[in-house]
Amino acid sequence: MGDPELRSDEKILLRTPGVFVKSIAFEGYLTNKRIILIDRVKNLLPQKEIQLVTIKDIEPGGKRDTRSDHNVVHSWQKTVKHGR
Numbered sequence: 756m757g758d759p760e761l762r763s764d765e766k767i768l769l770r771t772p773g774v775f776v777k778s779i780a781f782e783g784y785l786t787n788k789r790i791i792l793i794d795r796v797k798n799l800l801p802q803k804e805i806q807l808v809t810i811k812d813i814e815p816g817g818k819r820d821t822r823s824d825h826n827v828v829h830s831w832q833k834t835v836k837h838g839r
Contacts, residue, residue: 759784759791759802
């Protein structure tokens with residue numbers, strides 16, 4: 756399988772296998788606009804996307820486990836749409 760479809764103003768900065776979210780393995784792509792997670796192992800889950808503008812904070816750390824050498828803890832900003 757190839758790279759994910761990118762927008763015209765987007766480029767891949769980093770690609771890495773073995774990104775775990777709740778013990779599910781994904782192949783991760785960091786672009787200049789978003790993080791893209793693709794289930795390459797079982798090909799059962801739809802592609803996941805996290806827009807970079809929604810990430811409030813990132814820090815190294817978190818619970819260390821035997822599956823990886825690095826962990827990242829992050830938090831999202833909640834987008835609130837105000838009615839008229």
